[in-house]
Each structure stands twice: as C-alpha cells, then as structure tokens.
Amino acid sequence: MKKYFFTLLEVMISLFILSIILTVVFRFFTQIINMEKKMKKAKENVLFKHNLWVRLNGLFSNLVVGKSVKVKDDKLYFYYDNKIDLNPKFSKTIFSILFLDENKNLILYSFPDEKDMKLKREEILARDIEKIRFIIIKKKSLIVPSKKNKIALKIKIKNKNKNFSFTFFVFSAPIIYFEEL
Known part of the structure; x- marks a missing residue:
C-alpha cells in the first residue's frame, strides 16, 4: 500500500475553505452579539418607561378629589391618597x-x-432626565356627564436622546360603570 501525501494545492484549497467557513461563523456570532446589545438597550428603555409609568399611575390614580393639582416653576404640586403606610x-x-x-x-x-x-x-423616581414638563388640560368631557370635568395631566419627559410622554386622566368625581350579568 502506497502512502498518499497532501499536495500543496490541496492544503491551500482546504485552508481557503476553512477561512471562508470561519469568516461566516464569526460574522454570524458578531451579529448575534450586536443584536443582544440592542435588545438589552431596548429592554432597559422599556422597563424604565414601564416602571416610571406604574409609579406615576399609582400616584395619579389616587389623587384626592377636591384638592388642587397645580404646576408652578416646573414643579407639580398635588395631594394623593397614600393608603396605609x-x-x-x-x-x-x-x-x-x-x-x-x-x-x-425626577424626585417625589x-x-x-x-x-x-x-x-x-x-x-x-428616575435618573438622567434632561427635561420634564407638566401640562394640565381641562375640558368638558363627552363621555362623562357634562356637569363633571375631566382633567388630563400630561407629563413630557426627555431622557438622553429619547422623548416620551405620559397622559393620565383624572376625574373630578369617581365614575361608576355597571355591567349586566
């Protein structure tokens, strides 16, 4: 039986094919790593907005009826029911x-x-907020009976390079919905 040695041409072809395979695999892994970084950043952004919205919604859903909500010097003054502490x-x-x-x-x-x-x-409540603006909009509601006012409180927040806003609807009297069984 005769020994067969690889020729230089066969070695060069195999190295070329191996380099192509490694290039494709490493490009694939770098894309995966970049995608994971983008997903992590998006997840942090969504969680930041969600946690802030949950806390602010907890405050503004418990505003005390009959007490004033006012904006003065870029500060929001309000009363809310803190329940049991x-x-x-x-x-x-x-x-x-x-x-x-x-x-x-953002301080409370x-x-x-x-x-x-x-x-x-x-x-x-939040860190690294560049700008915040409070807007109180009072309008007669078409949904609520005309004697009652609906107040919309809009909070615009600029965080780094992202702008977003929250809108909370505050009713002057509680609304009761009835559902037929």
Missing part, C-alpha cells in the same frame, strides 16, 4: 411635589401636610 403620618392623604432636581433626577417629595414640611420623604 408604616409611618402613620404618611397614611391617607399626603401632599407631594414632583420635580426635576439639579442632578437630573411627600409631606404629611402642606403646612408641615419639616417631616419629608424623598423618592427618586
């Missing part, structure tokens, strides 16, 4: 201020009362 002074109706501080944090200050601002609770 570990600290009894922060249970039930509390006064809050929502604003953007000098470190670009909560006080037991508007007159007693010595005891304060601070909560950072």
